[in-house]
Amino acid sequence: MVIGAGGMGRAIASLCARETDAAGRPVWNVLGFVDEDPRLHGAAVDGLPVLGGLPVVARHPGARLVVSICHVDFHGARRRIVETLGLPAHRYATIVHPTAVIDPSCTVGPGAVVMPQVCALPGGTVGAHAVVRPQTVMAADVTVRDYATVAAQVFLGRGVVVEEEAYVGAGTKVRERAVVGPRAVVGMGSLVLGPVPGHEVWAGSPLRRLGPAV
Template sequence: MKDLIIVGAGGFARETAAAAAPAGWNVLGFVDDDPALHGTVRAGLPILGPVDSVLKRDAAVVVCVGNPRNFTARRRIVERLGLPEDRYATVVHPTAVVGAGSTVGTGSVLLAGTVLTADVTVGAHVAVMPQAVLTHDDRVSDYVTIASGVRLGGSAVLKTGAYVGSGALIREGVTVGDWALVGMGSVVLHDVPPGEIWAGNPARLLRKAEELAQ
């Protein structure tokens, strides 16, 4: 078993810890920049110190931060740490299915019940929440977040940093642009331009989200 430290101590971080242990990782604990958390325990694991403390430790790292209000945080922390690619863990829950021809990049997390059917490409530092289904020839770029219950039709494309909310349906062949956000439960029938927030059935533009990617 290889040692693992999880960056962040929120819900996604704790879910990742629960997935990592049965996947063969020895989870040492979490790191977080909130000093009030240091020395406390979350989900049975200690908060070891600030984020930058991973630079002094000999363990694999996975960055598990971000939410719909701040979905660029994962990229910012990865860039801030500047760790080599081989320091990052890829965590795949034992119940996730990674089909033939599919690949998952470094630093990415597939939680319980995730399905990649065939020839799906998932980039680096991608968060895939429980019960998401990615079908044939989907392409998911770095720093994407796919919330629970999302369904991607075949050959869908999620560009860098896109966020797809819980239960959203993305039609086959549709592209969601860089740092765009799709609201939960949305039905996306057409391409979503970069830096926009879309929601509804059918999904439509609500407002620009470009400032989130700064």
């Protein structure tokens, strides 16, 4: 079950529907979407049913879940949903696209999503419910903590840390060992050469503060 029937949820559902094991058998049977918008309940999105809001999860105790909401405008939504559900970690699926190149020494947490053509070098960590979007490069020893989002085509230099609930916009380059603070937002196309304070929005090249993160 994919929580959130928006663009990211649709992408995750499509990825799951096409993932197969070494014998060519489907890995996942996608039951449908869970979404809090009552206008979607009973409808179909990309051929999959919208089963209802969060209470419907209790009707499927054996189902694995992925929380898809990761848009910068909904900062913190994944954590709120996970805490509201209060389920153990094993109920969440870990989704890694088969074209992603993930070194065996890396760890990817429950509920995390690693999308097509991501490259993660040795020692990397993708935390629980974190999202790494297509064509991002994680150099050695990079840590993307729980609930963080790294958008598409980002470069994270060696030893970079993206703290919990932070958002790194598409096309950003982050210098080695820089830390993006908790709930910080880095705008797309930015050049990060040093630490980014938590709970603030920074963007540009050179990087500059735009205000507090909401």
